[in-house]
Amino acid sequence: MPDVRNVLVPEGLAGERVDAAVARLFGVSRTKAAELAAEGHVVLDGSAVGKSERVHDGSHLEVSLPSPEEVPRVEVVAEPVPGMRVVHDDDDIVVVDKPVGVAAHPSVGWTGPTVLGGLAAAGYRITTSGASERQGIVSRLDVGTSGLMVVCKSEYAYSVLKRAFKERTVDKTYHALVQGLPDPHVGTVDAPIGRHPGHDYKFAVMDSGKHAITHYELLEAHRHASLVEVHLETGRTHQIRVHMAALRHPCVGDPLYGADPTLGRRLGLERQWLHAMGLGFTHPGTGEYVHYESTYPDDLQVALDRLRDLR
Helix, strand or coil, X not given: CCXXXXXXXXXXXXXXXXXXXXXXXXXXXXXXXXXXXXXXXXXXXXXECCCCCECCCCCEEXXXXXXXXXXXXXXXXXXXXXXXXXXXXXXXXXXXXXXCCCECCCCCCCCCCXXXXXXXXXXXXXXXXXXXXXXXXXCCCCCCCEEEEEEECCHHHHHHHHHHHHCCCCEEEEEEEEECCCCCCEEEEECCEEECCCCCCCEEECCCCECCEEEEEEEEECCCEEEEEEEECCCCCCHHHHHHHHCCCCECCCHXXXXXXXXXXXXXXXXXXXXXXXXXXXCCCCCCEEEEECCCCHHHHHHHHHHHHCC
């Protein structure tokens, strides 16, 4: 039997889309909220509504949530991940260099490899802190982004690093190959990011979005594209891709955010040129500052070499 919930929309959610309001009020993902609306399970003031309708202060919202037995279980499956390298390992943390095409953790609809599955297959024991399918995960990288990630092995490390990421005391360094030449060569993008109103899988700079700050600096300028170093203050989904696209310098190989597919093909890219190069933080066990670095994976290095040779 479905679980029918009834609430009055609070003032703070007035003007929000139905899927956003349902997600915040009932603790489901926005994707699941959109599915519930599409299936007629969201009723606003007596009428079934779609995901993009807007809610109003004091409106009566009725949602039929699936019963627990109807919710698909997502579990970590131990599966070796070729190419995933352990950069550091101790009693508190394990730092990995994640290959492209690997998710941080399992999720509904994802059938590919995961960092947690790879660690489980290699015999690593991760803290039980966090949701069952995300245990030990304090930050994530997109499936299409390679580079450094830290996973916690102890509950204490999880609580300390979760707070460090939230308070923005973690140093996150990326390298990105972006189209054109950013002007100025050193700059900061301070623009809120939210889910794109027309595409649930895409994000955009929006007034209603979450606070997001990206710093960039030019490393190399070439005829068709530029190599930049990026430091993140915040960690929004697709943040670098969205902010660079907002500057009209999308990551090369990223047509979702406006990159020229012709250039990506010329460089042999099958994903966005974006790599998590450096990760630094206060170690939860020793209290000392630690910093880890990665090198470019083969596909990104080849693409950069080809760019350097283009005339």
